[in-house]
Every structure is written in structure tokens, then in C-alpha cells.
Amino acid sequence: MKTTTLYLLLISEFCSFKLSFSNFHYISLQRNYEDAKDYCRRMHTDLAAINNMTDMKDLIASVPNNTVRSWIGLELGNVSKWHWARPHQKVNFLNWKKGNPQGLGQDSCAAMDPQGEWFESECETQRSFVCHGNSDAPSDYIFVANTKSWRDAQKHCRDLSLDLVSVGSAAENKEVQNVSAAQNVWIGLFRDSWRWSDGSESSFRYWKPQQPNYREDRDCVAAIFKDDGQWNNLKCSSQRTFVCQGSSKVPATTQTSTNETLPTTVTTPPNNSTSGVVPFNSTAATSTQQSNTGGVSAATTQAGTRNTTQSSTVTPAGSSPPLTSGNLILIRENMTWMEALSYCRQHYLDLVFITGQSTQDQVAQMAQNATSSHIWLGLRYTCTFDLWFWSGSSADCYQNWAPGQGPPEHVYECGVTGAMVTTGGQHWVGLSETQQLNFICQDCAG
Template sequence: MLLNSKSIYLLFISGFCVLSLGSSEFHLINMTKSYADAKSYCREIHTDLATIHNFSEMNELINLVSDNTARAWIGLEIADKRTWHWSLPAHPLDFTNWKEGTPQGNDQDACAAMDENGKWFENDCNTKRSFVCHSDGGSHIYVADSESWRNAQNYCRSLSTDLVSILSAEENAVVSNMSQNVWVGLFKDPWKWSDGSNSSFRYWANYQPNYLEGQDCVTAIFKNSGKWNDVKCPGKKKFICQGANKELTTLQTTTQGSTKVTYLSTRYNITSEGIIVTFHFTLDKNSTNVSSTAGPTTEGTSASSSTSQPVTLAPHSNAPGNLVLIQQNLTWVEAIAYCRRNYIDLIHISTEDIQMKVAEKVKNATTPHVWIGLKYTCGSKIWFWTESSSGCYQNWAPQQGHEGTYSCGVTGAIQATGRQQWVGLPQSEKLNFLCYACTG
């Protein structure tokens, strides 16, 4: 089913600054929120607040976040009790060799060392002692210099490794034979990740965390090489989400006069271009004169705003104006954001004449398909143009369109060669795309 202008009404809503960090995982959100609100936003739009698993991921954030961002929330928060972890996040604590009477079970930060008998004991992390760095091949590195546990950890990380993890009795004997009273990579702290990850990676600034009252959440301080600091959770700061963008689709029923009108609302958070796009259209064909009452969204919500004037795009004429082929490979959502930022929109094809002009233009594409402004909604199983258009022209390839079976997240493209018909493709694919601009 392809909806026409009598059943589709579109709102294009923008106004947020949301920066993609060049990764499918991390997104710096240039809005300020409390920790709780930032977590809710990330879970709604992406997956969760950022979890950092290793120094490589931390380096990615450090290198990609602008110097203008002093600090941002990450997904580390206080837990109910302290837990022992290996400094290398991937290593489980399946094997232990504690000295009798340890660990003590107190609710304080602590680090583990190995005595002359190969037994582990709990110790103040600021005590200075020699240490052993980990090697996956079993040839662990003994360092005779006396350092605090954290300085020892930093030294091992400078060698692209970490403090040693001991995963078996055999490995414990190897480390025990290297020296006596050395730091190993076991530590205890009260922190947990918002997404439930068991990552034990930590990157604290000097003298942090200091556990002052109420400082139960964590920011990365990018003006201090991304080092972490525990702070009070209600403070409003920028934040880092992880995970791909979610497509949020809801059905809403409103009453206009004596008529009930059902709307389908689909929202995208377009991180690469700093905007949020919401499509609203009616599913009731009798409602041909519906006007929108929603304005630009605020603080990442899709609710209507009474403080802003409605923004409704009327159907444009069949003439597409200037067709602009963009030979960049972007996802469909990134492509529509690009077109709306630089031109008018992704092309929609409402007549055979437009189809012929589009077909000629896309011959120069560098990808086998080219994005056009068609969107499939899996809830209602319908195709629609992102901007209203008159006419019912269709040019689907065989087994596509109303004959096709699609999953969620499918959008429309045109074949660059051959019969140049329309197909449905996963919106995450990266293709050339066709914008249109005003004539002249």
C-alpha cells in the first residue's frame, strides 16, 4: 500500500545538536541533562549510556569528543555493595587463592597483592610495591619499581597490557615464582555500569573517586584527557550514549470535532546531522483536512509543544525542480537529513515523467541502488513518501512494494541500472542518494 497526499501529513521537526562520534556505538549528545534523565534519553533513543570496556574505546572518545566539551556523563554509577574485579575486563573471577582471613568483607575500596607463598591478601591501594603485568602468552612481565596499585596499572597499560590476571593454579605458581609481595590486577570497588555490563575498566583522575556525599555518578573530563570523576547525579551535563539509533513508532488517536483521527508517528534521532525527524500521517482516509498542532520537540521527546508554531509541509507540485545526485554513501536516515539540510528533501516520484528524469540522473551513481524518499512502516505494513505527493504512480520491481514481505527498518531505493525500478532495502545500508532543490 502506498499512501498519497489525501492520507499523509508530514511534520519535519528539528532543533537539537546531536553529534555522532564516528562510531556505530558512541554518540555525544549536546544537550544537558541530569544523570537519570540522560540515562532515560539514551535508553529511548539508542541503547544506554556509554559503557567503556577497554583503553582503546576510551581513546576513541578522547580523540573524537570536541575540546569544547569539558565533561560528559558516562554510564558508571554507584552500586549497593563493593565487588572484586580483575583489571582486565574480559577475565572472570573464577579462580581465587586468598590467604586465610581474607578478603575481609569490609565496605572499602581495596586492591590485592600476592605474598611469598603465592597467597592473595587485601591491601590499601596506595601502598607501594613491585608488580606484574599480564601477557596472554603466559610470559608475564615483572616490574621491580615500587608503585601504588593504580600507578602500577597505568604502567602496564602504557605497555598495551594491564596488571596480571590469575585464572588458574598453574598461572598462580608462575606469578609466585617471579617475586614476592607484588601487586596483581584484582581490585574491589562499588561501581556498576548502567547497561549491566561486567566491564571492570576504570580510568579515574588523580585522587578520584573521592566518594563525597551524593557523588554517585561519573563523568568523563575531556579537558583532562577524558579521566573520570565521581559527581552528584542531579547536575546537568552533556552525555554519551551507545548503540544504534532506534526507530520509534507510535499510534495516536485524537478527536477533531466529532471525528476521531488516528495518526502514525515515526521518529528518528539523526545523530550524523544533529536533528530529530518526526513523520506524522493519518491512517484515516476520510480525514483529508487534518492540520498539525505539534511543534518542534524539546529535550528529545516526541510530545507536542505549545510554545512553538506548527511546521507543516504542504504537498509540492509534480515538478521536482533540480535533481542533485549525492555520490556519498550514507544510510537512508543520514541521507534524508543531508537533503533537508542542504536542499529540500530526498526525491519522491509521483509521475512517470519524474521517474524518467530520476532514472537518467541515477545512471551516474557509484552504488547499485540510490536512496529515494520512500519509507516502510512495519506496524501498518504500508509504504509512504516522506513528503506528501499527489498521484498514485508506482514503479516497483517484481516482488517488491505491496508484493514484498519486509521486516522493520526498510526504506526505498531505485536501481541505478537495468529497468531502474524501486526496491526495499535495510535503511542501515550506505548508498548514494538523490535530493531535489528548488529550480533556480
């Protein structure tokens, strides 16, 4: 009965909860940590900061399915601080036992004794523990008699959509003491020296087992996507892809006429074209190529000096002019799903998301003018969570899958994204993200 109720609650939440990962931007360049941070601060806001499991799911969804590891914005600081496991909860109440805390190692955890006093302990010690939800009701304190390390205890609580208990007052401390069965129990207080590069105070941590490893100057953190996005600390000099957060500081519709160096993002040239996907029209591209001494187009380099005037009308070099209807733009150039996503976010808002019949009808009408048999939609499947979602909108329950497609009728592998058939009923299908198709971008209304 409890399992059924939880399942229905999750379904209800998915139909209303915002699953957009537009705040995260995967950058395919290989950079050391400091260069990656500098790039993100110049082009977006900063390296990605993670506040909770919802952010982790969005982060995983923002990277290609074959990504191994990428830098995020967690780095080792100089000050060791106590944090509650519940992100952003202030440490404004303490009840240390005499002689505590003791300053054990670089990482340590806190436990409560039968008298309700706290003591510092090595995190690998096996203890019973108390989980807690977001409610302050005493019934939401759950004592778990099984003994686990602090990290494994936290995972147990998170698997129940809870967390290790945070204590914010003497009254709450008494409630935890009352349910602890007169045992030493883990509470959700821990100490470390890790900090977010954007200065945020999130205490959320998602380490792999046996991590962090403090040997060999491993002062920077990457998400390991083959391990469900769990974190490793690595040498900051390692060259890795990375994930930025925040909106772009170089919008495609901004009018400029200057010499500027534009770093390459996730896009790569489609169809083996030497033109690439660049934020300027074909006329400007020709002008740039002619002015580039040495005979190499700036569009084919990782970062080239471009003397160009950007405009809100964007046509990929060598393609048919885009077809516009309201705030939708059909790009009649074949690209992979990730290239299409990056192109739309660079020049407009996002790949099109369909959340109702009226948008479906509008997209279906435009799709008939495509030069490919299907067009990309902003719909993606993540095999990590067995979930279809829109890249830039809330997870509305509207669907238009072709017969035999979509959940639960069809089982998909990793690397599948959503497309619309351009003929017939314009139904949705799942295709490999490496296929190259036309696509529709969505801009801000008006």
C-alpha cells in the first residue's frame, strides 16, 4: 500500500514539477579546472553548483549519454566547516558533549548519545541513525536500527526521499533523543572543507564510495556519469569537459560589430561540413573567411577572431532559409540532437517543447516543410532514471507517441532522443541522438 501511494505521488509530481535543465550548459571543450571556471564565468555565471537530487538529475540530463566525467564547481577550500546534510539549513543550534568537537581529520561526522549530547566521530564507524523529512511532526522522525557508516546511513535516508536528521532547536533535539532507543545514533551533521566556486552555501554532497580521496592534490571535483553522476575529487590540472550554470552572456540576437574571440561550445560541424554551426549568417561567414589570413576559416577553429555583425535572423551556412511561425523556427539543416539543442540555445531559446495540442498542431504544420523525414524535438530519454523529459519546459502530461513508441510500450536504450515524423499524423518516435535531422527552435513569445 505504501509503495503504491509513493508511486502515485511521484507520478503526480512529474506531471507538475519543472524538469528543465536549461540552467546547466555542457561544454565539450577539454579544460583544466581553473580554465573551465574562467570560461563559465565569462560565458555564463560559473561552474555548476548542485543543491539537491533534482539538480543532480538535471545535470545528468544536460550532458550527452556517452559523457564519462565533467568538472562541476566544487573545490577544496582552506576552512573546515560544519554543515547539515539537508542543503542550506543553517547550523544555528549545537549541543556538543564536553570535549567535542575534537577536530578529527579533514572529514568527520556527528552522532548523538543516549543523553541527547553530540560527539564528533569518524564517518566510517557503524551506527544506527535517524532519518527525517521536511515536516516538523514528531512522527516524521524515523529510527533505523541497522548500523551503517554515516555516508551509507545518508543514502538509506535519501532512498526513502528523506535525509539524515537535522536538529535546529532544543525541542527537535529532544524528539531525536526520544526515538533513538537509548543508542548512539548518527545525525545529519558533518564537517568538510569543500566549497562551491560561485560562493553558494549548499551542503549537498554526492560522493562515490571511498571518496573524497585527499592524496596527490586532488582539490577539484568532477561528476562521474557512468556512476550515476556521483562525484570524485581529481587533480585540478586534468583536462576535462565541464558544465556551466546560468544563462549565456552572449545572446545571439545582440547586435555587435567588434573583433571578439568566441570559444566553441558543445556544437561540432554537422554533415562533415567545414562551415560548422556558427552564430552569424552565411554572408558574414564569407566576409570572415576572406579576411582570415592563412586561408583557414575562423568557423573551423576552436576559438577564432571574428569580425561580424550578429542579427536575430540566423541561417546555418549551406542550409535553406529558416521558416518562422510565431515563436517557432524550422531549421532546414541536418544536425545531431545535441548540435540542434546547442544551436537553438545559442540563437533562440531552446529546442521546441510540446505541452499541448495547439503547439503540437503548429509544429506538425511546420514539419511538413522540413527536408528530412523526421525533425528533432526537445524531448530526451535518460536511461539513468528511465525517464522521458523536455529539455526546456515543465513535464506536462501531453503525449503524441506513434503506436508502439513511448513508455511503457517500448523499452529504450541509452542515447535516444525524441523526433516527430514529418508526414501522416506527425507522431513522436525515439531515435538515436547521433542521427542528423532538421529541427525546430523555440524563441521567447513576442
